Amino acid sequence: MAEDFHHALKFKYDLCIGCSHCTGVCPTSAIHVENGHPVLDPNRCVDCGRCYVACPMNAIYIEQDDFQTVFNYKHPVLLVPSIFLAQFEEKIRERTILSALLHIGFKCVYEVEKSVDFFKEYYRRDLEGGNAPCEKPVISSFCPAIVRLIQVKFPVLVDNIYRLKAPFDMTAEYIKKSLTEQGIPAEDIGIFYVTPCAAKIAAIKSPVGEEKSPVDGVINMNYLYSKVLRVIKTGEYKMCDESVRFHRLSKASITYPLTGGETKMLRTGRNLAIDDIHNVSEFLEKVEDEDIQDIDFLELRACDGSCCGGILTAENRFLMIERQRRRMQKCSEEVDNEDNDLLNYFDYLADKRHVGKVDPRSMDKMDDNVAAAMQKMKRAFEINQNLPQVDCHLCGYPSCKALAEAVVTDKAQIQQCIFVQRAMEHYDLLTPKEAHDISAKVWGAKKTDPTIAKNLNL
Amino acid sequence: MNFVYHVEGGDFTNAGSTSSQVKRMLKKIGVSPEIVKKTVVALYEAEVNIVAHAYRGDITVDLEEDHIKIVLADEGPGIPDIDRAMQKGYSTASQKVREMGFGAGMGLPNIKNNSDSLNITSEVGKGTTIELINYFQ
Structure with a gap:
């Protein structure tokens, strides 16, 4: 709940x-x-x-989780998005980064996008040729911030969510399975996911439509970037053997975390890729209004530049996108089971690919009781009509409408609006001292300290 | 609660704004997503019909605790044969409107499928009134 x-x-x-x-x-x-x-x-x-x-x-x-928890496991595994590498300057080679990661204490390192070739198969089966596994437009569940945005802001669209697990979850399932088959006890394996954003952390700590994530811990990408760079700069690592390398990934896998990464895998249909949460909101509003129809698939990502624009990345997103594209050019179109061992577990993963139902949890609902909600909505509407619509934030809320709704749900008082304060002072319904005290409750004593007037020689 | 929205015939840029506002209200009072969706589909279709076919119209929304009643009354050419208009694929839209991708028929049947109660009255040369009701339970 x-x-x-x-x-x-x-x-x-x-x-x-x-x-x-x-x-x-x-x-x-x-x-x-x-x-x-x-x-x-x-x-x-x-x-x-x-x-x-x-x-x-x-x-x-x-x-983030305490980094030391990595060492609670005999066999700590790092699960890193491919864009992690795109943070580093060109002169730092992949093998150097890998060596530094192993030096830090991980037994092995996997890139999240190893499971993209698996997903590509299902995207094509489920979405091509007019197919749809759910209501159209089918909305990707890749970005957890978008899934949550739909739950709270666009509850009408929850049944449009393509209920597939995220690549990091699928790759983690594969890692657990393949390592235990190699004889490593399951309890010794600790999978640590490197996150480019806060939403992925939330997705692991309280998954939507899933009991528990197979990931054991989360490391913030900028934290690990600094740690790796430090190891590289001080040269305290041992360069690993030529045979130890990042797994070969297909072109589609490298493109996947970029905007358009999912839509590019599809060969038929009308598929759109939109990034930045405000752009996404604007678009979903229209989809919910039935204003946009006949779209087959929507790839929606909360950050501008998709995961390269994640708030925990250490490098400028445009540079990261460019590096990712350059890496992509060096990759082959397809990889086989030998390059990507994960594909040998196709059937095992296929059984695990779905997540459960995504429940709506509308943020707009004003009361659990419809009659009470109607009364509140009506009152909020009347209050809002008397507010200045300046959206000045001085009441502490982001808009006049938000204040009106906070007032009717007993979270705020209408006198927090400074226009209302002035009006009340005009009719002697509020003294200047009372008005000051109300604002002080919102902005704190320091910001509303009357000595400001003296300091300004007023 | 009662609201009245005015719709101008031919104004396709604003077509759908009433259904968008009604949608927001239904979300605020906690109507289930399925019923919000159903209502939006029916109202959007009916609203676009006014824009596509009529000169102007008023949409009166009556929001009650257990249902929403929407009356769309337009001044327009009217529907000569409502039974035929209710058939899938039948359309009276002009070529100009069809070129914009509207008026491909299916409007009225779609409204019917998405409303619990639908009543259409029309007078040729005067206009059409559509009354639809959706219950929240």
């Missing part, structure tokens, strides 16, 4: 200056300001990380 939703984004109030930039960029209006600091509504947040990017003080951080 709602209280179980895990969010990896956390605020550091000691660094936060209460500028409220985060409230304005949130695609689900999940943040409001109280006592000078942002407060997150866990039922609205989809872990897209726009707030993290907007924060000028680095006061939002992404919680």
